[in-house]
Amino acid sequence: MADAMLRTENLGISFGGLKAVQDLNLEIRRQQLYGLVGPNGAGKTTVFNMLTGVYQPTFGTFYLDGEELKGKSQEKINHRGIARTFQNIRLFNNMSVIRNVMVGLHNQPEFRCTPAESFLRLPRHFSTEYAMRDRAKEILRIFDLEEERNNLACNLPYGKQRKLEIARALATNPKLLLLDEPAAGMNPYETEDLMRIVRGLRDDYGLTILLIEHDMKFVSGLCDEITVLNFGTVLTQGPTDRALSDPEVIKAYIGE
Amino acid sequence: MAKRKSDFKLKNYVCYILVAVMFLYALVLQMMGKLPKSTSNLFVQIAYSIILAVSLNLVVGFLGELSLGHAGFMCVGAYLGSYIAIALTSHIESKLLVLLISMLCGGLAAAFFGFVVGLPALRLKGDYLAIVTLAFGEIVRTVCKNLPFFGGAMGLSTVAIKYDTRSSTSLYIVAFITVFVVLFLIQNLVRSKHGRAITAIRDNEIAARAMGINVTFYKLFVFVFAAFCAGVAGVIFGHFNTPVLYSKFSFNYSIEILVMVVLGGMASINGSIIAAALITYVNIALQAKLTGDLAALKYLIYALILIVLVIFNNAPRLAPIKEALSPKNLFGRLKKRRPGDVSDDAGEWANIPTKIRMDEILSTDVRPGNEFVPDKEKKAPVKGGPNDG
Numbered sequence: 001m002a003d004a005m006l007r008t009e010n011l012g013i014s015f016g017g018l019k020a021v022q023d024l025n026l027e028i029r030r031q032q033l034y035g036l037v038g039p040n041g042a043g044k045t046t047v048f049n050m051l052t053g054v055y056q057p058t059f060g061t062f063y064l065d066g067e068e069l070k071g072k073s074q075e076k077i078n079h080r081g082i083a084r085t086f087q088n089i090r091l092f093n094n095m096s097v098i099r100n101v102m103v104g105l106h107n108q109p110e111f112r113c114t115p116a117e118s119f120l121r122l123p124r125h126f127s128t129e130y131a132m133r134d135r136a137k138e139i140l141r142i143f144d145l146e147e148e149r150n151n152l153a154c155n156l157p158y159g160k161q162r163k164l165e166i167a168r169a170l171a172t173n174p175k176l177l178l179l180d181e182p183a184a185g186m187n188p189y190e191t192e193d194l195m196r197i198v199r200g201l202r203d204d205y206g207l208t209i210l211l212i213e214h215d216m217k218f219v220s221g222l223c224d225e226i227t228v229l230n231f232g233t234v235l236t237q238g239p240t241d242r243a244l245s246d247p248e249v250i251k252a253y254i255g256e
Numbered sequence: 257m258a259k260r261k262s263d264f265k266l267k268n269y270v271c272y273i274l275v276a277v278m279f280l281y282a283l284v285l286q287m288m289g290k291l292p293k294s295t296s297n298l299f300v301q302i303a304y305s306i307i308l309a310v311s312l313n314l315v316v317g318f319l320g321e322l323s324l325g326h327a328g329f330m331c332v333g334a335y336l337g338s339y340i341a342i343a344l345t346s347h348i349e350s351k352l353l354v355l356l357i358s359m360l361c362g363g364l365a366a367a368f369f370g371f372v373v374g375l376p377a378l379r380l381k382g383d384y385l386a387i388v389t390l391a392f393g394e395i396v397r398t399v400c401k402n403l404p405f406f407g408g409a410m411g412l413s414t415v416a417i418k419y420d421t422r423s424s425t426s427l428y429i430v431a432f433i434t435v436f437v438v439l440f441l442i443q444n445l446v447r448s449k450h451g452r453a454i455t456a457i458r459d460n461e462i463a464a465r466a467m468g469i470n471v472t473f474y475k476l477f478v479f480v481f482a483a484f485c486a487g488v489a490g491v492i493f494g495h496f497n498t499p500v501l502y503s504k505f506s507f508n509y510s511i512e513i514l515v516m517v518v519l520g521g522m523a524s525i526n527g528s529i530i531a532a533a534l535i536t537y538v539n540i541a542l543q544a545k546l547t548g549d550l551a552a553l554k555y556l557i558y559a560l561i562l563i564v565l566v567i568f569n570n571a572p573r574l575a576p577i578k579e580a581l582s583p584k585n586l587f588g589r590l591k592k593r594r595p596g597d598v599s600d601d602a603g604e605w606a607n608i609p610t611k612i613r614m615d616e617i618l619s620t621d622v623r624p625g626n627e628f629v630p631d632k633e634k635k636a637p638v639k640g641g642p643n644d645g
Contacts, residue, residue, distance in 0.1 A: 052466060078468030086466075092459035095452070103456040106449055107468045115477065118448030119441050125448055132449065172468055 005030045005208040006051075006176055010060035012232075013050055020046045021232045022059070026210075028176070031202055034210045035223035035240065039252055042229040044212045045087055048178050051210075052084050053077040065175060079107060081175035085165040085182060087212075093154035097145060097164055100153050101136040104171025111135075136171065143167045143197060159190040163197070170201065177201065179211040183218045195221055220244060228252070268447070271439050271526050278302065278533065279432040296428055298540060300496045302533045303431035304489040307438050309516035309532035310525055311485030314442055316514070317523035318451070319478045320458030322386040324510045325373070328393030329366040329483040331505035333490025335400050337362025338500050341417045341491070354417065355430060359491045366487025367480045369396070374479035378472065393510055401502040411499030418498045431492050438485050443525065445481075454478055455523075508555060512539075515558050518565050 004027050012022035021043040028034045036044050049055045051062060053074040061070040069077050083104075092100050105111055113128040140146045143163045148156060153164060162182060169177060182198070183191045195218060201207045213219050219226060219240065226243050228235040230252040236243050243249060282299045285291040308326060315323045341358035348354050369392075377388040406412045419427035445451050454474050456464040465471055494500045516535050520527030542554050568574055 054462075054466075074465040075468050075470050078466060084466055086463065090460045090463035090466075092456045092463065094459055095455060099452055102449070103452055103464070103469065104467050106453055111449065113449060115445065115448075115450050118450050119444050121444050125444075128449065168467065 003029050004063075004066075005032070006062065006064055006210065008051075008060065008062040011047070011050060011057050011062055012059035013046060013055055014058050019232055021050070021229070024060070024227075024229075024234060026062075026227060028208055028210060030208055031206055032208055032225065033198070033202055033223045034208075035219045035226035036210060036212045036229065037214070037216075037219055037226055038229035038235070041231075043232040044229055045180060046232075047229075048084055048180055048212065051077075051178060052082055078172055078174075081173075082178065083169035083172045083174035083176075084178035085162075085169050085180055087180040087184070089158075089161050089165055091153040091161055091164060091168070093152070095153060096150050097153055097156065098133065098136050098140065098149040100164060100168050101139050101171045102132050104168040105132050105135055108135075108171075108173055139167050139171050142170075142200070144193075159186045159194075162186065163194070166197070166201075170205075170207075175208060177207050177209045179209060179213075181212055181214065183213055183215045191215065191218055194218075198222060216244065267526075268443070271443065271529055272436065274526060274529050275306065275432065275435050275439065282428060282432075294540075297496070298537065299428045300431050300492065301540070302536045303428065303435050304492045304496075305513075305516065305532040305536045306435050306529050307485050307489040307492075308513045309520065309528040310438060310442055311482040311489075312513050313517045313520070313523065313525060313528045314446075314478055315482045316517050317521075317528075318446060318454050318458060319475060321378070321475065321479075322382065323389045323479070323482070324386045324507070324514065325389030325391075325393035325396075326482070326486050326513050327505040327507070327509040328389070328396040329370060329486035330490035330493065330509075331393070331396050331400060331502070332369050333362035333366045333487025334494040334500045334505070335406050335412055335490075336365040337487065337491030338412055338414045338417065338494030339406065341495065342412075342414065345417050351417075351419075352426060352430065355427075355491075355495060358417075358495075359434070359488050362491035362494075363484040363487040366490065367484035370480040370483025371476065374476050374483075378475040378479060390507060390510070393505065393507060397502045397505050407499060409502075411501035412494075414494050414498040414500055417495055419495055427492070427496060431496075434488060434492065438488070439525070439529075442485075446525070450474070450477075508558075511562075512558060515562055518562060 006026060006028040008024050008026045011024040011026075013020050014022075024047060026034070036047060038044055046055065050057045051069075053069075053072055053076070057070060061068055063069065064080055064082060067080065069080055069082070072080070092103060095103070111128045111132050113124050118125050137146055137149065140149055143166065145160060145164060145167060148160065153161065156164060162185070166177075166179065166182060179198070183194055186194060198209060198211070199222065202209055211219075211223070223240050225238060226240050227237045228243055228246070228249050235248050235252055236246045278299065282291065282296070285295065308330060312323065312326045315321055315326075337358040340361045341354050344354045344357060345351070348357075373389065373392045377385055377392075380388060400406050401409055446454075453464070453469045456467070456469060457471055457474055461471060493504075497504075512535065516531040517528055519535065520529070520531030539554070542557070543551075546553050568578065
């Protein structure tokens with residue numbers, strides 16, 4: 001399908017003979033909210049690691065917007081338009097909130113400024129710094145973090161750290177956003193708030209979002225389609241309601 | 257663009273003020289004719305120590321990589337810069353011009369070595385990088401010792417270019433101006449988007465990569481730039497000291513520079529300046545006092561300073577004391593500060609994380625240089641080949 005934002009073909013990886021993921025065929029349409037679920041150790045995060053270039057897939061390949069990205073480095077993949085968050089939060093802890101987002105803006109073409117220009121404080125250094133700051137504030141506003149912008153990232157409460165991670169990923173101006181357990185450790189109110197934000201990212205910014213989540217309310221409330229993984233293989237794929245009521249899936253999660 | 261409120265912050269300029277005070281003090285002394293040779297020497301030494309400490313701080317404090325080869329880069333600068341200066345001095349009249357050219361050449365040579373060493377070494381993590389840089393320092397020193405045109409074990413005699421600090425004052429003036437230039441460059445770098453990328457790499461390399469930061473480029477860039485600064489410091493050293501002797505650039509000297517960085521505080525440029533001046537002064541004072549067998553005590557004192565500082569910075573029991581002694585609390589009453597207000601400045605990130613963190617050890621997620629290496633795809637056996645059933 002030409003409309004696919006992300007397409008994986010028999011994507012798989014093995015570590016020393018252990019097949020962590022095999023034969024994964026995903027097809028995510030533009031502006032789709034897609035869920036990747038499965039019990040612990042099913043290989044969900046490994047899929048993310050392959051899609052972002054942390055691991056090089058052993059088998060198969062994947063395409064973003066028609067462009068093959070297999071074998072590219074993490075930086076290159078990010079430049080092509082895949083951004084991610086991490087399951088265990090990886091913020092730049094000793095930097096302020098706004099600086100975290102500004103790091104995400106680093107490679108945007110409109111904020112180009114060579115090291116030489118920064119060394120000598122030429123006019124472009126100042127103009128990019130101001131423009132980056134403004135853009136970072138705009139992004140923080142989406143996540144309701146503008147008030148916190150001068151706090152250190154490590155001093156934020158957990159839920160806000162999660163949101164900051166998404167904000168930072170958004171700053172890299174991705175086409176496809178990978179969210180690794182965005183609602184983990186959030187209370188019900190925060191989860192609801194996050195659902196609203198994620199939906200907003202899709203509707204207002206035209207992002208395609210692939211997310212891993214254990215909170216089934218979150219998944220069924222957001223995702224149009226899901227893929228269920230178990231022991232690295234696809235258990236079922238399809239529209240959320242149908243996939244979640246599949247007896248195989250229920251068996252994998254809670255046993256017989 | 258809307259009018260900005262002034263971004264002027266005094267503390268961004270403290271480092272210049274510190275150096276300016278030292279510089280002016282020396283100048284005033286000299287104008288009053290009260291600058292003894294030893295004091296003038298001290299100022300030159302302080303100047304190149306500051307360059308070394310601040311540039312090493314860029315690598316250790318801001319980039320978060322431990323380099324123990326800074327004296328090696330200085331050695332390259334000192335030998336090559338002085339050699340070039342000696343060659344030029346018969347052709348060029350102006351002594352100052354010779355000094356400037358040799359500073360540039362020495363710096364570039366050191367930067368080249370920084371590039372050659374950094375390219376493979378920066379793929380290594382933590383201790384391993386330290387070991388490689390340490391080895392580099394020792395190799396450079398030994399090579400210089402055995403090169404005949406560098407004077408062999410006698411050292412490179414720089415009598416021809418040496419500044420007599422009494423009759424000619426230009427060396428410490430040039431040295432301090434170089435300090436200003438280096439500080440200007442480093443301060444600007446750190447407070448730019450590139451500085452932000454560098455500290456992001458220090459804070460979380462995986463996340464920095466995922467944000468599309470070119471980690472290899474920035475690591476190499478910082479490493480090469482720091483090597484350049486060390487080379488320049490080496491050239492100043494060569495013009496001040498004769499002979500340029502390999503034994504100066506030993507492992508101990510690298511550690512001495514590292515002590516300056518740790519004492520001044522990681523990622524604190526102001527701290528590095530003060531610590532460099534202080535240690536250089538103490539060093540010379542001790543050299544006069546501790547003669548003969550007692551000279552070895554000097555290194556004991558460095559080791560003690562390092563141990564005490566590391567304990568002080570890391571022991572949880574000492575945290576309240578540290579908090580009470582922090583400048584924020586000591587001088588906090590002097591200016592109004594909104595609660596929770598953390599200034600948006602690189603020099604403020606005083607609590608540098610160590611490279612090893614518990615959550616990373618315990619996590620099942622990947623780390624840089626990850627332990628799991630994906631298998632390579634095996635070629636599917638060719639159907640109908642000679643071995644095919």
